[in-house]
Amino acid sequence: MKKTTAICATLLAGLMSTAALAETIKPAVVYDFGGRNDRSFNEAAFNGAQEFKERTGINYRDFEIQNPSQREQALRNFARRGMDPIITIGFAQAAALEKVAKEFPDTRFAIVDSVVDLPNVRSIVFREEQGSYLVGMLAAMASETDTISFVGGMDIPLIRKFSCGYKQGAKAVNPDIEIIENMTGTTGAAWTDPVKGGELARSQFARDSDVVFHAAGATGMGVLQAAADEGKLGIGVDSNQNHLHPGQILTSMVKAVDVAVDATLTDAQEGNWSTGVQVMGLAENGVSWALDDNNADLINDEMKAAVEAAKQDIVSGKVEVHDFMVDNTCPF
Amino acid sequence: MSKGQLPRWVDFGLLPAINLIAAFLVSGLVVILIGENPLEAVKWLVWGALGYGEGVGFTLFYATNFIFTGLAVAVAFHAGLFNIGGEGQAYVGGLGVALACLAMDQFVPWYVTLPMAIIGGAAFGAGWAFIPAYLQAKRGSHIVITTIMFNFIASSLMVYLLANVLRPTGSMQPSTRGFEEGGQLPLLRHLFPAFDLGQSPVNLALFVALIACVLVWVLIWRTKLGYEIRTFGANPNAAVYAGISPVRITVVTMLISGALAGLMGINEVMGAQARLLLDFTAGYGFVGIAVALMGRGHPIGIILASILFGMLYQGGAELAFEIPTITRDMIVVIQALVILFAGALEHMFRPAVVAFFDRFAGAKAVA
Numbered sequence: 129m130k131k132t133t134a135i136c137a138t139l140l141a142g143l144m145s146t147a148a149l150a151e152t153i154k155p156a157v158v159y160d161f162g163g164r165n166d167r168s169f170n171e172a173a174f175n176g177a178q179e180f181k182e183r184t185g186i187n188y189r190d191f192e193i194q195n196p197s198q199r200e201q202a203l204r205n206f207a208r209r210g211m212d213p214i215i216t217i218g219f220a221q222a223a224a225l226e227k228v229a230k231e232f233p234d235t236r237f238a239i240v241d242s243v244v245d246l247p248n249v250r251s252i253v254f255r256e257e258q259g260s261y262l263v264g265m266l267a268a269m270a271s272e273t274d275t276i277s278f279v280g281g282m283d284i285p286l287i288r289k290f291s292c293g294y295k296q297g298a299k300a301v302n303p304d305i306e307i308i309e310n311m312t313g314t315t316g317a318a319w320t321d322p323v324k325g326g327e328l329a330r331s332q333f334a335r336d337s338d339v340v341f342h343a344a345g346a347t348g349m350g351v352l353q354a355a356a357d358e359g360k361l362g363i364g365v366d367s368n369q370n371h372l373h374p375g376q377i378l379t380s381m382v383k384a385v386d387v388a389v390d391a392t393l394t395d396a397q398e399g400n401w402s403t404g405v406q407v408m409g410l411a412e413n414g415v416s417w418a419l420d421d422n423n424a425d426l427i428n429d430e431m432k433a434a435v436e437a438a439k440q441d442i443v444s445g446k447v448e449v450h451d452f453m454v455d456n457t458c459p460f
Numbered sequence: 461m462s463k464g465q466l467p468r469w470v471d472f473g474l475l476p477a478i479n480l481i482a483a484f485l486v487s488g489l490v491v492i493l494i495g496e497n498p499l500e501a502v503k504w505l506v507w508g509a510l511g512y513g514e515g516v517g518f519t520l521f522y523a524t525n526f527i528f529t530g531l532a533v534a535v536a537f538h539a540g541l542f543n544i545g546g547e548g549q550a551y552v553g554g555l556g557v558a559l560a561c562l563a564m565d566q567f568v569p570w571y572v573t574l575p576m577a578i579i580g581g582a583a584f585g586a587g588w589a590f591i592p593a594y595l596q597a598k599r600g601s602h603i604v605i606t607t608i609m610f611n612f613i614a615s616s617l618m619v620y621l622l623a624n625v626l627r628p629t630g631s632m633q634p635s636t637r638g639f640e641e642g643g644q645l646p647l648l649r650h651l652f653p654a655f656d657l658g659q660s661p662v663n664l665a666l667f668v669a670l671i672a673c674v675l676v677w678v679l680i681w682r683t684k685l686g687y688e689i690r691t692f693g694a695n696p697n698a699a700v701y702a703g704i705s706p707v708r709i710t711v712v713t714m715l716i717s718g719a720l721a722g723l724m725g726i727n728e729v730m731g732a733q734a735r736l737l738l739d740f741t742a743g744y745g746f747v748g749i750a751v752a753l754m755g756r757g758h759p760i761g762i763i764l765a766s767i768l769f770g771m772l773y774q775g776g777a778e779l780a781f782e783i784p785t786i787t788r789d790m791i792v793v794i795q796a797l798v799i800l801f802a803g804a805l806e807h808m809f810r811p812a813v814v815a816f817f818d819r820f821a822g823a824k825a826v827a
Binding site: 191195219241286315453454 | 518521522612615616618619620623629630631632633634635638659661728732733735737738739740742743773777780781784787788789791
């Protein structure tokens with residue numbers, strides 16, 4: 129009896145201490161144009177915050193911006209209300225964050241996908257080209273026609289970063305491989321147009337491609353659907369999309385935005401907050417290729433060994449994956 | 461006042477008010493449907509737009525955009541031309557503004573840059589409207605179709621320029637570099653510290669917009685060209701018999717319309733962002749159509765409609781901020797309902813109101 133009481137007391141104390149900690153932070157998340165349900169980048173951030181909430185019971189507030197002027201406004205609104213830490217999602221928020229973070233030097237901020245060099249900002253950037261390199265290798269190994277393809281959302285630097293790594297990886301396996309590349313559009317709608325994504329993929333299949341990688345947000349749903357319909361292989365992006373069409377998605381280039389958001393919130397809550405730049409590459413498990421039950425049959429041992437070896441080489445620096453952002457060119 | 465006509469105050473005041481109330485009632489139903497209190501929603505919307513200095517500032521800032529695009533649509537409308545291309549013209553106009561700022565900001569103060577930026581924005585916006593205008597005037601290609609298509613060409617052009625040409629190396633953001641002091645319009649909160657405008661981006665472009673309103677009024681109702689524009693809009697055949705060249709009127713009107721849309725860049729690019737951003741137009745060009753319809757093509761009406769839409773934008777953001785279940789998509793629904801009732805269903809209540817006033821007038825005549 130005494131023992132039970134003791135256990136109960138310990139449990140209670142434990143609960144109370146979490147409750148006490150739980151009151152210490154009031155996090156907020158600001159999404160960019162895509163919004164929290166974009167099935168891609170912003171949604172990954174939402175999932176990370178959601179995971180943190182479920183684990184700790186700490187609620188957070190969020191906001192989806194609608195026009196460029198709201199970026200600063202939303203950050204300031206949250207900061208004024210004492211929200212802390214405030215996480216901004218997307219490179220487009222950098223200019224707004226730089227301004228607002230200076231106005232609120234005691235508030236902790238974080239930004240995903242860009243670098244803001246201020247003492248109260250944590251910047252999280254991903255090495256998308258490294259993960260894309262690995263899925264490019266897999267695509268080249270899986271292709272029987274020696275032709276693979278890429279569907280991007282909009283022709284912006286971030287998407288070139290994906291495509292350049294993909295090309296380099298594919299060419300590392302097969303220097304003569306043909307790579308077809310298409311962008312969906314030039315307006316914000318390019319990220320939310322699955323019909324057009326499907327059309328682009330089908331036209332690429334008509335030109336002999338049999339593996340297609342998308343970096344196009346919700347547009348990619350159409351790309352993956354078209355690949356599944358035509359018996360070709362798709363490659364998912366940002367989150368693990370293998371389950372969408374089991375057996376017909378070769379792999380996914382996972383960009384762990386959810387993990388990064390969750391970790392940032394956890395660090396703030398547990399007092400491990402740090403600022404500066406966090407680079408999330410293969411070495412940090414920030415990007416990776418997805419292998420699970422859904423695609424196990426598509427990846428043979430030889431492919432797996434080759435990719436894992438390449439991963440080691442990239443981590444050790446033996447293989448240098450070209451970053452489009454360094455010189456704005458892609459030599460592949 | 462003849463039968464079937466309405467007094468001006470009814471046409472310009474009462475009818476829009478009835479439309480607006482209907483829109484808000486339906487919006488209220490939608491809010492109830494998602495399980496929120498509509499009165500609470502209205503409270504946040506109005507408070508967010510007008511309740512505090514920063515909110516007022518943001519409302520006026522958005523209104524400035526809408527005045528420019530609303531005037532652009534209205535001018536074309538007076539000539540019977542439906543310019544749907546305000547979005548693209550504003551986008552390319554922003555490029556003109558940005559180029560002027562990029563070229564001059566390091567060397568001269570803002571008041572030297574401003575005239576050049578105005579010329580740049582107007583010229584680029586007008587230039588973007590010229591080809592659809594020419595095709596309409598000379599080839600009969602319908603201006604609705606061509607201006608819509610030019611919106612897409614504009615965004616393609618801008619993505620290309622921002623991602624490849626104007627972007628500083630190493631920056632992920634498809635935008636130009638930020639302008640120095642000489643390329644930034646002073647914010648009203650710095651010019652008039654007595655008014656509490658918070659951190660809002662409302663800037664000197666508001667006055668540029670108001671001047672544009674006066675000039676448009678003078679143009680349409682006090683000049684020969686304006687008379688020709690209105691004649692051509694009322695009856696193109698009669699205008700031709702009166703010796704008005706349809707080609708000239710179409711092209712000139714569209715150039716003026718495009719120039720006005722292009723000036724929106726003064727507010728957004730030179731005023732608020734101090735850089736040229738991807739998608740900075742954010743749909744303001746399309747809202748301009750609703751603003752022009754609601755404002756009955758008259759500058760005063762456009763100013764009022766712009767303030768209303770400014771309130772919807774700013775109050776809507778505040779509403780989405782305060783009540784998380786009302787997402788920004790809900791705000792778009794509410795805005796769409798206002799546009800639907802004020803623009804598309806403009807004639808829904810009119811017959812009833814006309815009948816009411818006819819009876820009223822009839823009774824007075826008998827008495």
